[in-house]
Amino acid sequence: MKKKNNLFVSLMVGLSILAASNAIAGDLTMTAVCAGLPESSPSGKALKVFAQKVSEYSKGSVKVDTFFDADLGTLTACVEGMAQGTIDVVTTGTSYFSGYVPEIQVFELPFMFNSNEEARRTLDGAPGDAVRELFTPKGIVLLCYWESGLRHVTNSRAPIVTPADMKGLKIRTVVSVTQQKTWEAFGALPMAIDMTETFTALQQGTVDAQENTLAQIVTTKMYEVQKYMSLTGHAYTPMPFGISKTTWESLDDEQKAAVKKAAEEARDYQRSLDDISDRESVQFLKEQGILVEENPDKAAFAALASPVYGIFIKQTGSDKYFNMVRDFVAGLRK
Structure with missing residues (x-):
């Protein structure tokens, strides 16, 4: 070192x-x-x-x-x-x-987009x-x-369809309170690991899972050390x-x-x-032997996200940016 x-x-x-x-x-x-x-x-x-x-x-x-x-x-x-x-x-x-x-974490709160x-x-x-x-x-x-884009979960243990499948899953996360609390809310055991060390952590079994965009899963060759992927689209990362x-x-x-x-x-x-x-990535990952769950129960995961919003608001000391983003997105959906 x-x-x-x-x-x-x-x-x-x-x-x-x-x-x-x-x-x-x-x-x-x-x-x-x-x-x-x-x-x-x-x-x-x-x-x-x-x-x-x-x-x-x-x-x-x-x-x-x-x-x-x-x-x-x-x-x-x-x-x-x-x-x-x-x-x-x-x-x-x-x-x-x-x-x-x-406040920048508002954009990567679960199921905002x-x-x-x-x-x-x-x-x-x-x-x-x-x-x-x-x-x-x-x-x-x-x-x-x-952007990194919408994120999905890969793991080496079993298919993930509902939050129950997350229980006890050791998952790599970034160094972020809101991100770690998100995975705790989903029932997993988050571990903060730098992205540059993630492949090795998966390879050695330090963690079972990671979550990332399709592009990053492909370019960092996570498919070499993971067997399952669930298209949760649980968060977006700029x-x-x-x-x-x-x-x-x-x-x-x-x-x-x-x-x-x-x-x-x-x-x-x-x-x-x-x-x-x-x-193109989903088909590529299937060809590499990844078993893809294309229809996880997103509503069940989203129902667990509310406490994370509260943590973000408490952390920033205001609901200003949370409401700003939610209102803006609501306007886009009209």
């Missing part, structure tokens, strides 16, 4: 020196990481597009060095690095941002804007929201796309416009890849 930490420190020092030399030469090189996901994932592919578009729209005055998975450390460390100004751009799961702004489209319109609308504004005082400028406030303030207005435009266009590309993945 000490050797790994030393390598990480050396890498960051090297990146800082590179950035400084580029700044002297008149150009800026930013570090950008898709934390916890490989280059082959929709988000990984979109980060490469982001880098290309930043260079194009800034007329070469801003360049982006891309990193993936655990290249720059754990997911938590990457978000901390962005807030502290040692990493420029980070996109990863919502929960890793919740230590700075707990029925589809990716509902979630996207909410995040790109007033509720998403309201939560984005909370990050700037924390040292992070959220440019937009990428991937906030942020830039260090320190880096943002070092850009001129044209460069800021270039970076923001590139982030939003890469977001749209990433979402299109997610749509393709959702259409």
Whole structure:
């Protein structure tokens, strides 16, 4: 572990020196990481597009060095690095941002959205804007929201159709109070494990199950260590796309416009890849030997979610953001 930490420190020092030399030469090189996901994932592919578009729209005055998975450390460390100004751009799961702004967890509460489209319109609308504004005082400028999408459960024990099938199931979760309480409400035993360590934890039997999007289940090869999947669609996870406030303030207005435009266009590309993945992944996983439950009792799971909403409201000290999202979604469904 000490050797790994030393390598990480050396890498960051090297990146800082590179950035400084580029700044002297008149150009800026930013570090950008898709934390916890490989280059082959929709988000990984979109980060490469982001880098290309930043260079194009800034007329070469801003360049982006891309990193993936655990290249720059754990997911938590990457978000901390962005807030502290040692990493420029980070996109990863919502929960890793919740230590700075707990309100962002409203978007991943269980059964808040029925589809990716509902979630996207909410995040790109007033509720998403309201939560984005909370990050700037924390040292992070959220440019937009990428996504992981709707999440489903895989496990190595047995098919999951009702909450009763969850009893005693050891499931990997993110470091999030609301996420852990969700799985407790469903009857499982949640264990917070970094995404970069999840495959090994499943392989070694530390946990029986995990929950994730179809794209992530495929690209991280969870099918190699899991036998069953249930299409619960129990939660939606955005991937906030942020830039260090320190880096943002070092850009001129044209460069800021270039970076923001590139982030939003890469977001749209990433979402299109997610749509393709959702259409193709279930069949692929079946071909890999995964037994898929396509019609779990979602209503039975949703009926257990109310206490989690209360925990979120208590944690944030207000029902403002919860009501904002619920009202916005209700308006979409009219």
